[in-house]
Structure formats: structure tokens, C-alpha cells
Amino acid sequence: EIVLTQSPATLSLSPGERATLSCRASQSVSSYLAWYQQKPGQAPRLLIYDASNRATGIPARFSGSGSGTDFTLTISSLEPEDFAVYYCQQRSNWPPAFGGGTKVELK
């Protein structure tokens, strides 16, 4: 079973700053990694799939990179609505596991 480890657990930033979130897999998942955003009381929203493809309607300030075991989600300039929890998820093997999440909070 593949384990995804996200870091840091919490990221304290201000609007306009750049956010860099990491997701590391316990074994290679090729490029089969997705990123989600979740706000309190809401369902997750798909941001990135297959490591670097933005989902429909996702702003260009969100970008994903990486392959194999190391992946990054970058938010180039934080908007007020971007403060949320972010999860990665692999689809390389069963079960399609999620990481533990990174909370991006207002500094």
C-alpha cells in the first residue's frame, strides 16, 4: 500500500505570497498524482490531476509538478480564498490513497 506524506502540516503565509506544498510517496506513482483543495464545511475540489494538469476552471496561479515519488503544488500568489486545506491523492495503485493534508493559514 502506497503512503503519501504531505509537508509541512501547516503553512502560515500572507496574501500575495507564494505557497509551496510537498507530497512524497512511499514508492513511485509515476505521474498519477492529484491535488485537492478543501474549505471548512465543503467537499474537496479537484485542482490538479496527473501531476501537472489543471482541472476545469482552476486558476493559473495553481500549478503542479513532479513525478515518481516527489510532487509539489505551487500557488504563485495567494488570494484570500486560497486559505484552505490541500490534499494529494495517488491513482497508481489500489487503494487510491490520500495524503494527510497541508493547511494553508493566514499569517
Place this chain on the structure above:
Amino acid sequence: EVQLLESGGGLVQPGGSLRLSCAASGFTFSSYAMSWVRQAPGKGLEWVSTISDSGGSTYYADSVKGRFTISRDNSKNTLYLQMNRLRAEDTAVYYCAKAVVAARHRDAFDIWGQGTMVTVSS
């Protein structure tokens, strides 16, 4: 508009049963694998189960295998999760979610329902 709407959650005693439903609209339901993902209060996301577009293949997390059954009715555009022998640790918001690519069993999830709360407690 593409939409998923869950129902059927509630309070149930340990050892009891519950059946969740997820009504889909706005896309060709029969072309996509569908999944259930849950989130315990204050915790992260946990994949629970996936069913293929035809319903011929099903997959389960070890934590629910033998207790939960996923199914679908493509004529009614509805996904189900039958949950038996419920435990306190099954307490969570349950989301149904749609695969990104048609016919792909193991995929990311691009459309999510609003979730339905299941509480297992005496």
C-alpha cells in the same frame, strides 16, 4: 449542471446498518466509475470504495471489506453504499465522487457531492 447529491446518512447504533444513495445528474452516469470517500470529524480524506462504470468491478478499502457493499443502478443514475455491522470508527461524512476519465477505474475525482453524515453511536 453536473451534480451529485447524497442522502441516507443519520444516527445508527453500533452493529447496525445504513444505506447511502448518491443521485447523479448532468453527465453520462453509466460511462464513469464512481467512488465513496469519507472524512471522520476533524480528520483527512479516506477512500472507501469504487465501482466500475458497468458495475462489474468493485474495490474496497481493507477497513470496510466484508461489511460495506457498493452498487449502482445506471437506469436510475444512482450510486449506493450498503453499510452493515457499523462501528464507531465508521463515523464520518461520506462523499460520492466521479472519476475524471470515462471507463477508468482508478482515477482522480473531479465531481463531489456535498456529503452525508453518518454517526455510529449508542
